[in-house]
Structure formats: C-alpha cells, structure tokens
Amino acid sequence: MSAPFKAVKFTxxxxxxxxxxxxxxxxxxxxxxxxxxxxxxxxxxxxxxxREEVMGYVGKGSEHLxxxxxxxxxxxxxxxxxxDEALALYQDEYAKINGRHTxxxxxxxxxxxxxxxxxxxxxxxxxxxHRFAVELLQQYGLSPYFEVVLGGDSxxxxxxxxxxxxTACERLGVNPASAVxxxxxxxDAIAGRAAGMATLTVPYGYNHGQPVQKIESDGIVAxxxxxxxxxxxxxxxx
Numbered sequence: 609m610s611a612p613f614k615a616v617k618f619t620x621x622x623x624x625x626x627x628x629x630x631x632x633x634x635x636x637x638x639x640x641x642x643x644x645x646x647x648x649x650x651x652x653x654x655x656x657x658x659r660e661e662v663m664g665y666v667g668k669g670s671e672h673l674x675x676x677x678x679x680x681x682x683x684x685x686x687x688x689x690x691x692d693e694a695l696a697l698y699q700d701e702y703a704k705i706n707g708r709h710t711x712x713x714x715x716x717x718x719x720x721x722x723x724x725x726x727x728x729x730x731x732x733x734x735x736x737x738h739r740f741a742v743e744l745l746q747q748y749g750l751s752p753y754f755e756v757v758l759g760g761d762s763x764x765x766x767x768x769x770x771x772x773x774x775t776a777c778e779r780l781g782v783n784p785a786s787a788v789x790x791x792x793x794x795x796d797a798i799a800g801r802a803a804g805m806a807t808l809t810v811p812y813g814y815n816h817g818q819p820v821q822k823i824e825s826d827g828i829v830a831x832x833x834x835x836x837x838x839x840x841x842x843x844x845x846x
Contacts, residue, residue, distance in 0.1 A: 616808065616826060616827030616828075616829060616838040616842075617826060617827060618788075618806050618826055618827075618838075618842045619806070619826070620785060620786065620788070620805065620806040620826075620842075621785060621786055621846060622786060622842075622843050622846040623728065623786060623787065623788050623806065623839045623842060623843055624727075624728065624729060624782045624783075624786040624787065625728060625729040625730070625731065625776075625777065625780050625782040625786065625787040625788070626723055626728050626729075626730055626731075626787065626788050626789075626790055626835070626839065627730075627731045627732075627733045627773055627776050627777070627787055627788070627789045627790070627800070627805070628720075628730065628731070628732055628733070628789075628790045628791070628832070629732075629733065629734055629789075629790065629791035629792060629793070629796050629813075630732055630734035630736055630741055630744065630745075631666055631667065631734060631735075631736055631792075631813075631814070632666060632667065632791075632792035632793065632810075632812075632813025632814040632815070633713070633790065633791050633792045633796075633810055633813055633832075634712065634713060634716045634732075634748075634750065634832070635710050635711065635712055635713065635716075635744060635748065636710060636711050636712075636713060637666075637709075637710045637744070638659045638662050638663050638666065638814070639659055639709035639710070640702070640705055640706060640707065640708065640709045640710050641662045641666060641673065641702075642657055642658060642659050642661075642662045643701075643705050643708070643709055644698055644701045644702035644704075644705060645657045645662065645673070645674075645677050645698060645701075647697070647698075647701030647702075647704070647705075648674075648694055648697040648698040648701050649677070649681070651697055652681075652690065652694070654681045654682070655681055657677055661677075662677075663814045663817060664676075664814075664816055664817035665677065665816070666814045666816075667735060667792075667793045667795050667814055667815070667816060668735060668795060668816075669735040669736075669760040669766050670695065670698065670699070670736075670737060670760065671695065673698075674691060674694050674695050674698055675687070675691065678690060678691065678694060699737070702740065703740070706740050706743050706744060706747075707743065707744050707747040707748075710744065710747075710748075712748055713810075713812060713831070713832075714831055715831035715832055715833035715834075716750070716831075716832050717748075717749070717750065717753075718832075718833050719831060719832025719833035719834075719835060719836050720750065720753040720832060720836075721753070722833060722836035722837070722840075723753075723832075723835075723836045723839065724753055726836070726839065726840055726843065728836075728839060729755055729780045729781075729782060730753050730754050730755060730756075731754060731755060731756035731757070731758065731776040731777075731779070731780055732745060732750075732754045732756070732757045732758070733756075733758045733767070733772045733773060733776050733789070733799075734757075734758070734759055734760065735759070735760035735766045735767055735795070736759055736760055737759050737760060737761050738757065738758070738759025738760075738761055738762050739759070740759070741757055741759045742757055742759075745757065755779070755780060756776050756779045756780055758772050758775060758776055762775075763775055767795045767796060767798070767799040768794070768795040768798035768799045768802070769799060769802070770799050770800075770802035770803035772799065773787075773789060773799050773800055773802075773803035773805065774803050777803070777805075784803045784804045784805045785804050785805060786805075787803075787805040787806070788800070788805060788806040788807065788808055788826075788835075788839065789803070789805055789806070789807045789808070790807075790808045790809075790810065790829075790832070790835050791807075791808075791809065791810070791813075792809065792810050792811075792812070792813020792814060792815055792820070793813060793814060793815040793816060793823070794815060794816070794818070794822075794823045794824075796809070797809060797823050797824055797825040800825075801824070806826050807824075807825040807826050808825055808826060808827055808828070808829050808835050808838065809823050809825040809827070809828045809829070810828070810829060810830070810831070810832070810835075811828055811830065
C-alpha cells in the first residue's frame with residue numbers, strides 16, 4: 609500500500625508568486641523525450657530507449673538525460689567521447705518533434721487561470737532548454753499566464769540550485785519568502801527550499817522514478833487547480 613499524500617501546510621507568509629515547473633508538472637513530455645532520443649540513438653546504431661526508461665532520467669537537464677541514455681549502451685570512455693555529438697544530435701531531433709507527442713495534465717490551464725485571478729504572479733522555471741520551453745508554452749496556449757520563463761540554459765546553474773528560483777523572484781519583483789515552487793520532483797523542492805520559499809509537489813510526474821511521498825515539500829496537491837485552492841486558502845488566513 610502506498611503512503612498517503614501529505615496535506616498542505618504552509619509556514620510562509622502570504623503567497624504572491626508561483627514558480628511552476630514544466631515537464632512532468634504542466635505537460636507530459638516523456639514520449640517526446642523518447643522520440644528525440646531514439647532519433648539520436650539511431651544515428652549511433654544503438655538500442656532504442658523507452659518511455660519507462662526516460663521517465664527515470666527526466667528533470668535534471670538535457671546533459672544529464674544524454675549521459676543517462678548513453679551509459680547503458682556504450683563503454684564509459686566511448687560514451688564520454690560521443691557525448692558532445694549525441695547532445696547536438698538530440699537537440700536537432702527534439703526540435704523536429706517538440707510538442708508532437710505531448711499532452712497537458714488535467715486542470716493545468718484552469719489552475720493557472722485560478723492563480724492569476726488571485727493576483728498571483730507566475731513564472732515557468734524548468735531545466736528544459738529555454739527555446740523548447742517557450743515553444744511548448746506557446747503551442748498549448750499557456751504563454752500569456754507567465755511573466756517570466758527560465759530554461760535550463762538561461763543561467764549558469766539550474767535546479768536543484770536555487771539560482772533559477774531566486775532569479776525568477778527578482779524578475780517578478782517578489783521576495784522569495786512570498787513565493788511557492790510547484791513541481792513534480794525533488795529538484796523542484798530542493799531548489800525552492802534553498803531559495804527560502806514554500807514548495808508544493810504534484811503526484812503524477814516523473815521524480816526520477818522515485819515516490820513523490822519521499823519529497824520534502826509543504827504538501828502534495830493533486831493538480832495545479834488544487835495548488836491554486838491551497839494558495840487561496842492560505843492567503844485568506846493571512
């Protein structure tokens with residue numbers, strides 16, 4: 609029997625901004641990742657990957673994704689020697705299919721709309737390359753909700769480092785203590801906590817193949833709409 613979801617309990621002051629992850633939080637992109645990787649692997653005559661394998665690697669950036677896929681298919685020295693070419697090939701292949709096999713998770717847009725209706729400022733903070741993140745948000749009509757979009761290549765460091773969270777807050781003009789980070793993985797929670805903000809976890813994403821109940825966050829919310837309701841309930845008390 610799986611562990612129960614954690615109830616939401618904020619210790620933060622009034623929430624003024626939400627920093628939301630992309631892959632595994634707003635959109636299910638595992639099949640896009642697999643397709644892009646398989647396009648790259650085919651050029652090396654290597655064994656194809658699967659959605660299930662990819663789901664264990666997503667969330668730490670393209671470099672980690674490529675290294676993880678190469679590792680079981682090539683000897684260590686060979687994998688390292690192929691890395692730069694593999695990354696470039698993958699970026700080219702992914703650009704061809706970005707969004708083609710993707711779908712929105714339930715209640716994403718209604719959740720974003722509910723947050724904005726409360727006056728909450730929104731930023732998308734992802735480890736996905738910025739251009740791919742922007743394209744996806746545009747494809748699914750989500751761009752208008754976000755004042756700031758930061759990708760894994762937007763700054764010198766990416767999640768779980770707090771720099772993207774701190775930078776997003778700076779650009780939104782809010783104190784990190786008045787923000788909440790929402791994501792599907794421990795990287796989101798670690799980065800949020802390190803930046804001094806509240807954290808929420810959604811249960812349906814990837815989290816590197818690990819149970820979300822192990823993530824140290826302020827609570828688990830079933831959807832982004834539930835996240836909006838949790839923020840509203842908290843703000844009503846402050």
